């Protein structure tokens with residue numbers, strides 16, 4: 001890589017600058033299989049054009065497909081789409097959409113640990129691709145809600161049937177959404193916030 | 207037609223071992239369609255296990271001072287970008303550098319007191335319901 005130099009690095013448009021009063025940020029993670037609508041959801045609510053950050057993961061013994069050399073080292077680049085919503089002059093919310101290679105999400109230190117919570121986006125055509133990540137969120141105690149993206153060619157199940165199939169704890173919300181619509185994506189985030197609030201009031205969140 | 211079924215999992219003990227840290231600078235190829243030169247990554251990140259500030263993807267960074275003459279192009283760019291507060295994730299995106307490379311560059315700038323870091327509010331340290339309520343009010347206005 002040739003670094004472009006400080007004058008040619010693109011930065012945010014002036015309209016996208018955060019105010020100097022911005023003191024702290026929180027984050028929410030959107031997880032789900034490839035093509036389920038994560039980037040669409042981030043983009044539909046973000047005040048900035050969605051951006052991409054990446055991390056290079058190097059670890060022994062993960063079992064990465066080693067298609068770039070015969071050594072035992074294992075490295076992969078995980079890219080993550082994200083967007084931003086200014087909450088107040090002091091507080092900013094960031095939304096991260098995880099990429100497809102889910103076995104790497106949890107190697108990204110602090111991504112889930114620090115998040116307020118997660119949205120699990122599911123696609124009824126491929127429900128099972130979300131099973132593993134839901135289990136991992138449960139193991140780590142990361143609160144989440146489930147949003148069902150309605151694709152026209154997907155099977156339609158009653159939400160209570162999906163709740164049973166996903167073995168969701170009774171208090172975990174499951175809602176339908178259309179990630180392309182800002183209001184619908186906003187409602188999903190709002191559902192998560194209400195859920196977090198309810199955990200807080202019942203003392204489940206410390 | 208019935209959907210496939212899953213079994214709920216239980217929370218693990220808090221004492222579970224931390225997953226290994228992502229590491230840089232061991233010469234491994236950053237994979238998958240990037241054309242990044244690994245040697246350059248090595249130069250940027252320096253020692254593998256050097257001290258690194260505890261920065262989150264959403265830690266906000268703000269510039270405090272002008273770059274001294276010897277500042278690297280990458281760090282000069284960081285200082286310019288952070289004239290207004292920006293998250294580490296946004297810095298990584300605009301500079302097209304991996305998150306942990308940016309944290310190493312920022313650690314030096316923090317040590318030199320050229321930037322200030324505004325820590326994120328993380329779930330474990332949730333102070334009270336007012337934060338959640340503030341986020342809800344903000345979302346309502348979308």
Ligand SMILES: Nc1nc2c(ncn2[C@@H]2O[C@H](COP(=O)(O)OP(=O)(O)O)[C@@H](O)[C@H]2O)c(=O)[nH]1
Nearest residue numbers: 034035036037038039040149150151178179180
């Ligand atoms: N019908 C329908 N299509 C959607 C919805 N959300 C996303 N899509 C489409 O699904 C495709 C994949 O979405 P994308 O956000 O890239 O998925 P990602 O891989 O999870 O980031 C795109 O063509 C979207 O326009 C939805 O809620 N309903």
Ligand SMILES: [Mg+2]
Nearest residue numbers: 038039081097
């Ligand atoms: Mg995507």
